[in-house]
Amino acid sequence: METTNLNKSIKSKNEKYKFRPKKGLIGWVFVLLSVILICLFYFYPMLQALLLSFQSGAGVNLEFVGIENYTRLFSDPTFLAALFNTVIYFLIQVPVMIIIALMFSVMLNNKKLKFRGLFRTAIFLPAVTSLVAYSVIFKYLFSNNGIINTILTNLSLISEPILWMSDPFWAKIVIILAITWRWVGYNMIFYLSALQNVDESIYEAARMDGASAFQQFFKITIPMLKPIILFTSITSTIGTLQLFDEPMNITGGGPGNATLTISQYIYNLSFEYTPDFGYASAVSFAIVVMIVFFSIIQFKLAGDKK
Amino acid sequence: MKKRLLLLASLITILFIAACSSGDSDEANGTSNGNEADGITVWAWDPKFNIKALEIAEEAYKAENPDFQLNVIENAQDDIVQKLNTSLSSGTTKGLPNIVLIEDYRVKSFLEAYPDSFHEITGSIEVSDFTPYKIAATSIDDKNYGVPFDTGATGLYVRTDYLEEAGYTTEDLQDIDWNEYIEIGKKVKEVTGKKLLTNDHNDFGIIRVLIQSGGSWYTEEDGVTINITDNEPLKAAFKVYKELVDADLMAVHSDWNQLLEAINSGSVASIPTGNWFTPSIKAEESQSGNWAVVPIPSLPEVEGATHASNLGGSSWYVLNIDGKEEAVDFLTSTFGSNAAFYQDLVTEMGAVGTYIPAMEEGAYEISDDYFGGQEIYNDFTKWSEEIPEVNYGLHTYAIDDILIVAMQDYLNGGDLDKVLESAQKQAETQIK
Numbered sequence: 001m002e003t004t005n006l007n008k009s010i011k012s013k014n015e016k017y018k019f020r021p022k023k024g025l026i027g028w029v030f031v032l033l034s035v036i037l038i039c040l041f042y043f044y045p046m047l048q049a050l051l052l053s054f055q056s057g058a059g060v061n062l063e064f065v066g067i068e069n070y071t072r073l074f075s076d077p078t079f080l081a082a083l084f085n086t087v088i089y090f091l092i093q094v095p096v097m098i099i100i101a102l103m104f105s106v107m108l109n110n111k112k113l114k115f116r117g118l119f120r121t122a123i124f125l126p127a128v129t130s131l132v133a134y135s136v137i138f139k140y141l142f143s144n145n146g147i148i149n150t151i152l153t154n155l156s157l158i159s160e161p162i163l164w165m166s167d168p169f170w171a172k173i174v175i176i177l178a179i180t181w182r183w184v185g186y187n188m189i190f191y192l193s194a195l196q197n198v199d200e201s202i203y204e205a206a207r208m209d210g211a212s213a214f215q216q217f218f219k220i221t222i223p224m225l226k227p228i229i230l231f232t233s234i235t236s237t238i239g240t241l242q243l244f245d246e247p248m249n250i251t252g253g254g255p256g257n258a259t260l261t262i263s264q265y266i267y268n269l270s271f272e273y274t275p276d277f278g279y280a281s282a283v284s285f286a287i288v289v290m291i292v293f294f295s296i297i298q299f300k301l302a303g304d305k306k
Numbered sequence: 307m308k309k310r311l312l313l314l315a316s317l318i319t320i321l322f323i324a325a326c327s328s329g330d331s332d333e334a335n336g337t338s339n340g341n342e343a344d345g346i347t348v349w350a351w352d353p354k355f356n357i358k359a360l361e362i363a364e365e366a367y368k369a370e371n372p373d374f375q376l377n378v379i380e381n382a383q384d385d386i387v388q389k390l391n392t393s394l395s396s397g398t399t400k401g402l403p404n405i406v407l408i409e410d411y412r413v414k415s416f417l418e419a420y421p422d423s424f425h426e427i428t429g430s431i432e433v434s435d436f437t438p439y440k441i442a443a444t445s446i447d448d449k450n451y452g453v454p455f456d457t458g459a460t461g462l463y464v465r466t467d468y469l470e471e472a473g474y475t476t477e478d479l480q481d482i483d484w485n486e487y488i489e490i491g492k493k494v495k496e497v498t499g500k501k502l503l504t505n506d507h508n509d510f511g512i513i514r515v516l517i518q519s520g521g522s523w524y525t526e527e528d529g530v531t532i533n534i535t536d537n538e539p540l541k542a543a544f545k546v547y548k549e550l551v552d553a554d555l556m557a558v559h560s561d562w563n564q565l566l567e568a569i570n571s572g573s574v575a576s577i578p579t580g581n582w583f584t585p586s587i588k589a590e591e592s593q594s595g596n597w598a599v600v601p602i603p604s605l606p607e608v609e610g611a612t613h614a615s616n617l618g619g620s621s622w623y624v625l626n627i628d629g630k631e632e633a634v635d636f637l638t639s640t641f642g643s644n645a646a647f648y649q650d651l652v653t654e655m656g657a658v659g660t661y662i663p664a665m666e667e668g669a670y671e672i673s674d675d676y677f678g679g680q681e682i683y684n685d686f687t688k689w690s691e692e693i694p695e696v697n698y699g700l701h702t703y704a705i706d707d708i709l710i711v712a713m714q715d716y717l718n719g720g721d722l723d724k725v726l727e728s729a730q731k732q733a734e735t736q737i738k
Contacts, residue, residue: 060397076735254508268704273704274418275395275709276417
């Protein structure tokens with residue numbers, strides 16, 4: 001009897017040392033906490049939303065319609081218009097923003113520049129402002145008799161005020177200007193930190209060989225920052241796909257649906273029109289698919305580097 | 307040491323989970339108790355108008371029910387719509403108010419989307435006491451759900467001084483159609499340099515006003531069938547709109563503040579809108595005596611076109627939760643049957659109701675010096691009785707957005723029939 005007990009305890013002790021269950025257990029309990037929370041607040045709603053996207057109907061009168069919501073997406077002109085707007089935003093806005101952010105970061109990285117901290121703070125500051133607050137301010141800046149129109153008229157650049165919010169072209173421009181202002185500083189920080197890792201001796205060598213500032217920028221800085229540029233352009237693209245606050249508050253998606261984004265369309269489907277939560281979640285899964293698509297591209301491209 | 311860590315970790319986990327669940331039930335109990343104990347809760351927007359009206363109603367009701375307590379929760383209309391949608395679709399009634407204010411254009415979609423969530427009040431109000439268009443807007447299949455509140459009866463607010471300069475009086479504006487009004491507008495612009503009116507291309511209120519004055523809506527009688535391609539009043543309204551833009555008679559604003567500025571700074575000569583706009587016009591005291599209200603012009607070449615229409619307006623709805631009887635009693639004994647209360651509404655805040663006995667008892671015979679002594683409230687109530695009855699249906703705002711895009715195409719030179727045809731197709735695919 002005693003021996004078997006002893007054997008057992010030795011055995012279990014051995015096992016303990018083998019698998020370290022106690023240490024593992026502690027770890028797992030800590031992990032469990034976040035796993036439960038993530039399952040409860042991320043995966044469960046996601047699953048529910050996925051199920052919801054196969055249903056359609058007004059409010060609570062939902063019924064299963066299979067993939068009809070998804071086929072409807074392709075023949076829904078409003079969705080396609082929102083998709084088109086979103087694509088326009090990231091095709092134009094993301095490159096512009098990244099070029100500006102690159103230029104700022106290189107300028108601010110210059111060790112001879114005075115008040116570097118001040119400039120960095122000034123350019124980064126927009127990134128900490130509230131989305132709604134800055135949207136409202138942009139709306140007033142670009143109103144028909146707002147300060148932008150006043151300045152342009154006083155400079156005799158335009159004879160009549162531009163109706164920013166009532167013209168499909170200018171309304172898009174305003175949105176692009178707004179997001180660019182808001183996010184340039186944020187992206188600049190990434191480049192600035194990446195630039196710290198670029199060895200100064202490379203530039204020195206380049207200068208010795210007579211490379212101009214432009215050549216240094218295009219032949220050294222850009223190649224060295226390539227992974228970061230890739231990263232920021234993907235995150236910016238994903239951010240653009242989820243764009244909501246700016247068009248909602250500045251233009252309301254108008255004129256017509258010239259500045260409508262996919263996220264805003266989801267809002268309209270759920271709260272502005274007779275609510276069809278099923279179709280709205282189908283639209284949101286369309287965003288998910290696109291984000292997954294861009295993320296895969298990011299992984300692929302970044303993977304090549306390594 | 308390890309044991310302690312393990313204990314600590316599990317303790318945190320348990321505590322957290324426990325806190326989550328117990329927190330939930332505490333909160334839930336708190337709100338449901340709150341509802342029962344503290345009387346009737348109302349969600350409404352606009353403190354100067356809707357909530358003021360509620361306060362006047364509370365006072366009137368308290369005279370007979372001294373224990374009555376009304377909790378008004380103010381939210382923006384958009385927020386109310388959002389909160390109602392999320393609460394009702396989640397299936398929980400906790401935290402919902404007893405009474406909620408809903409815009410007439412929007413209410414059918416709520417009643418349809420959440421059929422059991424609203425309390426039917428058929429029989430609690432005398433249907434014949436209210437203007438017919440308002441009853442049509444608040445009922446489904448002869449079942450009444452809403453206690454009517456304000457009318458959105460429209461009028462054309464005009465600057466008499468500008469008209470005079472161009473050689474017109476308000477007499478010339480009675481019983482005209484839009485084509486005639488546009489001619490007047492051209493003359494006014496020539497003489498004074500002021501545009502005729504101002505509009506937001508993204509707000510289709512004016513089109514809704516025009517088509518209802520022609521007895522039509524975006525959907526047919528059933529409230530579901532899309533009615534765009536063969537909708538003569540809608541076509542006429544589109545033509546009027548384009549004419550106003552092409553003749554450069556329409557100034558453009560892009561939000562409410564810019565609209566107010568255009569009106570109060572005197573940069574436009576008129577505005578066709580709902581009577582609830584009166585306080586906004588009167589806010590500019592220097593223009594006292596320079597305004598008048600005339601019936602809106604009728605749609606040209608439309609059979610049965612009238613000079614009366616509606617813009618906005620809302621009604622009170624009782625939710626199907628505890629306390630509904632008390633809520634119904636409060637609403638019916640104030641908004642539903644009290645002529646003296648409506649008199650208070652108009653004298654204290656200029657709100658025009660749709661309660662016919664109040665009109666008959668002369669509650670609205672008040673001359674207003676701001677409008678040159680005109681009895682504007684009386685005029686509005688007279689016009690409100692002529693408003694064509696239409697079914698606002700389920701999809702007003704969805705079709706609004708489609709037509710706003712169609713209008714852009716039309717203004718850019720598109721063919722009207724083709725533009726409307728594609729709008730019809732789009733509406734049919736989008737709305738199911």
